[in-house]
Amino acid sequence: MTRTAGVVAVQGDVSEHAAAIERAAAAAGESVEVREIREAGIVPDCDVLALPGGESTTISRLLAQEGIDEEIRDHVAAGKPVLATCAGLIVASADARDDRVATLDALDAAVERNAFGRQKDSFEAPLSVEGLDEPFPAVFIRAPAIAEVGEDVEVLATVEDRPVAVRQGPVVGLSFHPELVADERLHRLALFEAPAAATR
Numbered sequence: 450m451t452r453t454a455g456v457v458a459v460q461g462d463v464s465e466h467a468a469a470i471e472r473a474a475a476a477a478g479e480s481v482e483v484r485e486i487r488e489a490g491i492v493p494d495c496d497v498l499a500l501p502g503g504e505s506t507t508i509s510r511l512l513a514q515e516g517i518d519e520e521i522r523d524h525v526a527a528g529k530p531v532l533a534t535c536a537g538l539i540v541a542s543a544d545a546r547d548d549r550v551a552t553l554d555a556l557d558a559a560v561e562r563n564a565f566g567r568q569k570d571s572f573e574a575p576l577s578v579e580g581l582d583e584p585f586p587a588v589f590i591r592a593p594a595i596a597e598v599g600e601d602v603e604v605l606a607t608v609e610d611r612p613v614a615v616r617q618g619p620v621v622g623l624s625f626h627p628e629l630v631a632d633e634r635l636h637r638l639a640l641f642e643a644p645a646a647a648t649r
C-alpha cells in the first residue's frame with residue numbers, strides 16, 4: 450500500500466521535507482507518494498503530514514486564507530501523524546505568545562519564538578532524542594523553544610533544559626530542522642512509526 454504524505458507548501462523549506470520523507474519511507478520499507486499542499490482539498494487525502502519551517506506569521510496567515518488550517522485540525526483529530534518543525538512547530542502549538550500567529554492548537558504547548566539568543570541565531574548540536582539510539586545532528590535556525598507543555602505532551606529532547614522535541618499523540622514537534630541533514634530517523638519516527646491510536 451502506498452501512503453500519501455503531504456508537505457504543507459504555502460511557504461518554507463518544502464523540497465527538503467519531501468526528500469526526507471522519501472528517504473524515511475525507503476528506510477521503513479514503505480512506499481510513499483509526496484504531495485505539496487498549497488490549497489484546500491489535498492490534506493483529506495493524506496495519511497501523514499509535514500509542516501515545515503519558514504516564517505510562522507506568514508505560514509499561519511496563508512493556512513487560514515486557503516482554508517487549510519481546518520483540514521489540518523481534522524487530520525490531527527483523526528489521529529493521523531504530523532511532523533511540525535521550527536516555524537511549523539510554532540504554528541502547530543496552542544500558543545505562540547505572538548498575536549500575529551494564528552495557531553492550530555494541534556499540540557498542547559506554548560512556544561517562544563526566536564528563543565536561543567542572538568549570538569546563537571543558528572547552531573548545530575548532537576541531540577539525544579528519546580526513541581533514537583544515537584544522537585541526532587540537530588540544526589537550529591532562529592529556533593523557537595517550547596516554554597510550557599500540557600500533561601499529555603511527552604518531552605523527547607531538551608537544550609539548556611528547554612524542550613526542543615515533543616510528542617502528543619500523532620503530533621511530533623521539533624524546534625530544529627531534521628530535513629536539512631541526511632539523517633532521516635526523525636521523519637521515520639514521526640511519520641512511519643507513529644503510535645496507531647491517537648491519545649487525544
Ligand SMILES: NC(=O)CC[C@H](N)C(=O)O
Binds near residue numbers: 536590
Ligand atoms: N527556521 C525557522 O523556521 C524559524 C522560525 C521563525 N523564527 C519564526 O518565528 O517564524
